[in-house]
Amino acid sequence: MSPATSNHQPSTALQAHNLHVHAGTFPAVRNVSATFETGRFSAVIGPNGAGKSTLLRALLGLNAPESGEVCLFGRSLGSWSRPERSRALAYLAQSEGLPDSATVRDVVALGRGAGEWRFGLLPTRPWTDADDAAVDSALDRTDTRRFEARKVAELSGGERQRVALARALAGQPRFLLLDEPTNHLDLAYALEVIRYLRCEVAGGLGVVAVLHDLNLAARADWLLLLHQGEVLASGPPETVLTPGNLLAAYGVRARVVRDADRLLVIPED
Numbered sequence: 001m002s003p004a005t006s007n008h009q010p011s012t013a014l015q016a017h018n019l020h021v022h023a024g025t026f027p028a029v030r031n032v033s034a035t036f037e038t039g040r041f042s043a044v045i046g047p048n049g050a051g052k053s054t055l056l057r058a059l060l061g062l063n064a065p066e067s068g069e070v071c072l073f074g075r076s077l078g079s080w081s082r083p084e085r086s087r088a089l090a091y092l093a094q095s096e097g098l099p100d101s102a103t104v105r106d107v108v109a110l111g112r113g114a115g116e117w118r119f120g121l122l123p124t125r126p127w128t129d130a131d132d133a134a135v136d137s138a139l140d141r142t143d144t145r146r147f148e149a150r151k152v153a154e155l156s157g158g159e160r161q162r163v164a165l166a167r168a169l170a171g172q173p174r175f176l177l178l179d180e181p182t183n184h185l186d187l188a189y190a191l192e193v194i195r196y197l198r199c200e201v202a203g204g205l206g207v208v209a210v211l212h213d214l215n216l217a218a219r220a221d222w223l224l225l226l227h228q229g230e231v232l233a234s235g236p237p238e239t240v241l242t243p244g245n246l247l248a249a250y251g252v253r254a255r256v257v258r259d260a261d262r263l264l265v266i267p268e269d
């Protein structure tokens with residue numbers, strides 16, 4: 001192949017190729033293909049039971065597909081070692097269990113593998129200044145440094161969510177996959193989480209977030225709309241959040257209006 005026709009660009013994406021995934025015995029994800037880029041805020045949307053969480057878990061390698069493949073940076077996820085994979089892909093589950101008696105700083109340090117020290121396991125490598133710097137940076141970027149010495153038990157739900165985010169960021173992943181990160185958060189905290197994620201995306205992180213609030217999803221760069229386990233639409237918000245797609249996916253009539261630079265979904269039912 002001549003240099004002009006060869007593709008020397010390394011892939012920067014997390015990709016699903018014709019993915020079929022079962023949840024239990026139920027075919028929850030059916031023939032899904034999608035490309036999630038680094039430096040892009042992608043949101044997975046769709047009604048309850050559409051297969052969003054199942055897809056997210058398959059992208060993380062936590063659910064093995066029945067058929068199809070997940071590739072990270074052009075390599076099948078199955079060929080990545082577990083430590084390699086968990087360094088590249090961070091996950092924020094719907095309700096993150098954080099150790100109540102630990103301090104915020106100790107919890108964020110767990111994102112660097114500090115559990116080995118904290119829980120008396122055999123450390124596989126020494127703790128370094130670079131680890132401290134990564135913890136400091138994650139605390140600063142999530143505005144949690146000011147309560148780093150407090151115990152997790154003393155935090156509000158919104159503060160806990162930011163600490164969980166800081167823990168994930170401390171590991172310096174290439175992708176962060178989040179399952180309903182704004183669940184149980186009030187409007188201000190929800191917007192704040194989206195704002196922190198947007199800053200990380202500007203720094204090159206790939207974000208893939210399952211979101212139920214379509215007006216928050218409208219702030220993403222790219223959307224994947226699932227319906228009954230299949231892709232109903234994908235692309236920039238203005239091409240996905242259309243009255244026709246919303247009716248097909250949710251069975252709800254809605255107007256989609258543009259306010260300044262933002263889309264707003266207004267249900268009419």
Ligand SMILES: Nc1ncnc2c1ncn2[C@@H]1O[C@H](COP(=O)(O)OP(=O)(O)OP(=O)(O)O)[C@@H](O)[C@H]1O
Pocket residue numbers: 023024025026028046047048049050051052053054055
């Ligand atoms: N262990 C299981 N056994 C059988 N069916 C399951 C199992 N887990 C999930 N399902 C089904 O798979 C489908 C997809 O579930 P999934 O949790 O991926 O959907 P979701 O889009 O994330 O839903 P929600 O928005 O309600 O969280 C649902 O119909 C669900 O009932």
